[in-house]
């Protein structure tokens with residue numbers, strides 16, 4: 001089955017809906033990393049150059065279903081796009097009953113996860129998205145692992161559904177990079193999306209030589225090894241799964257951690273040996289000894305795959321672990337692939353983008369790609 005590409009389709013005068021991944025990190029309403037927006041621009045410009053009447057859509061964060069939440073509005077993204085494209089990009093809040101737009105114009109649909117049925121890939125909602133366009137373009141590589149109405153369902157009902165240039169480029173680049181990687185292959189998986197990431201570690205553990213864990217993922221492995229993790233982010237029902245993965249691959253656990261008593265920016269940080277974490281404390285970063293040890297493992301790696309910060313890198317007191325690892329990757333001779341919404345923000349923050357061999361817009365999607373599964377959004381395009 002072949003994949004239809006947007007580049008190969010005549011879009012002149014057609015209404016085109018592109019599913020983007022505009023799920024960018026925000027602080028006080030401001031975008032802190034525009035990497036995903038920059039990556040989407042070539043596809044948007046191409047569609048406009050081809051004469052499309054263009055609608056863009058995306059999710060942002062994880063709002064409660066069916067509820068508008070102004071903190072998760074795509075308004076900052078519409079402003080960013082207007083400036084980047086040097087033309088107005090209105091944000092449309094009511095669009096499910098139809099939108100009037102002319103060739104050469106572009107508009108952004110408000111956060112698709114405000115719609116009931118988006119997360120559950122509801123057919124009726126997917127049909128309404130499909131009826132907004134002549135051509136549906138999937139260009140959200142970072143969300144291609146989610147089966148939702150705007151990623152999978154819409155492709156089923158759209159008259160024409162195809163892959164956008166970012167999706168195609170990511171699949172191509174990651175496929176080449178992961179074909180016969182230089183060993184040892186080290187994966188670093190951190191961050192807060194514990195359940196969806198832990199599910200892919202099983203397969204990842206079969207492909208890599210060692211697995212460095214941080215964030216909520218590390219806490220699951222620490223708990224499964226019998227350490228107290230107190231109030232730390234982790235999922236108790238995944239401890240058995242973590243135990244099963246730990247026997248398959250070398251997972252060096254943190255020997256020290258930075259803890260605090262609350263998840264707030266000005267919480268007092270304390271470095272503790274891993275066996276000294278108290279019931280009322282939460283682990284918010286790897287400790288300095290662990291960071292040095294992990295950095296050494298990275299320097300000796302042939303290939304590094306990185307998704308997920310190993311601590312709450314947004315806050316100075318808990319950013320050292322992620323900074324040390326980002327610097328070690330940058331200084332290593334390994335072929336390095338890094339991806340994920342917040343990982344991109346960390347890469348920007350620590351100024352190491354130029355030293356990464358390949359930066360992907362996907363985090364969970366990139367891990368699932370490494371796992372070897374066909375991503376659901378891609379499967380939907382191939383079934384057309």
Ligand SMILES: Nc1ncnc2c1ncn2[C@@H]1O[C@H](COP(=O)(O)OP(=O)(O)O)[C@@H](O)[C@H]1O
Pocket residue numbers: 190191192193194214215216233283284285307308309310311312313314339340341342343344363364
């Ligand atoms: N120990 C920790 N406890 C709580 N949150 C953490 C911890 N370590 C990292 N995080 C948070 O994880 C978030 C990123 O997670 P995730 O979305 O899974 O990564 P990515 O977007 O790169 O795939 C960051 O906002 C970071 O603050």
Ligand SMILES: O=C(OP(=O)(O)O)[C@H](O)COP(=O)(O)O
Pocket residue numbers: 021023061062142143146193339340341342361362363364365
């Ligand atoms: O940011 C994303 O994934 P990532 O954090 O794995 O990079 C995607 O936009 C998917 O978001 P979701 O994990 O809320 O479905």
